[in-house]
Amino acid sequence: xxxxxxxxxxxxxxxxxxxxxxxxxxxxxxxxxxxxxxxxxxxxxxxxxxxxxxxxxxxxxxxxxxxxxxxxxxxxxxxxxxxxxxxxxxxxxxxxxxxx
Numbered sequence: 001x002x003x004x005x006x007x008x009x010x011x012x013x014x015x016x017x018x019x020x021x022x023x024x025x026x027x028x029x030x031x032x033x034x035x036x037x038x039x040x041x042x043x044x045x046x047x048x049x050x051x052x053x054x055x056x057x058x059x060x061x062x063x064x065x066x067x068x069x070x071x072x073x074x075x076x077x078x079x080x081x082x083x084x085x086x087x088x089x090x091x092x093x094x095x096x097x098x099x100x
Contacts, residue, residue: 005074012069012074015085019065019066020065021065021066021069023037023048023062023064024037026064029088037064041062046069047068048062048068049062050062
């Protein structure tokens with residue numbers, strides 16, 4: 001892993017502090033629709049765990065791990081997404097500082 005990829009991976013770990021994400025929460029962070037996240041899961045591009053008590057039912061209860069999100073983002077040319085996430089994070093930090 002090159003140093004720039006390692007640095008980016010470390011930044012992404014800070015960007016995604018929780019260990020597991022619901023598809024809707026991940027969609028909000030990535031500025032896309034929940035349906036797009038479900039499509040990525042169904043197509044195998046994004047791996048998720050189905051925590052449903054009966055996995056054969058029609059309504060999955062997916063969770064995506066932080067490690068999988070990072071793997072997914074690093075496997076694509078996602079510089080625009082990463083820059084947007086960093087801007088959103090900076091904006092949230094600035095708003096938090098203003099509220100203090």
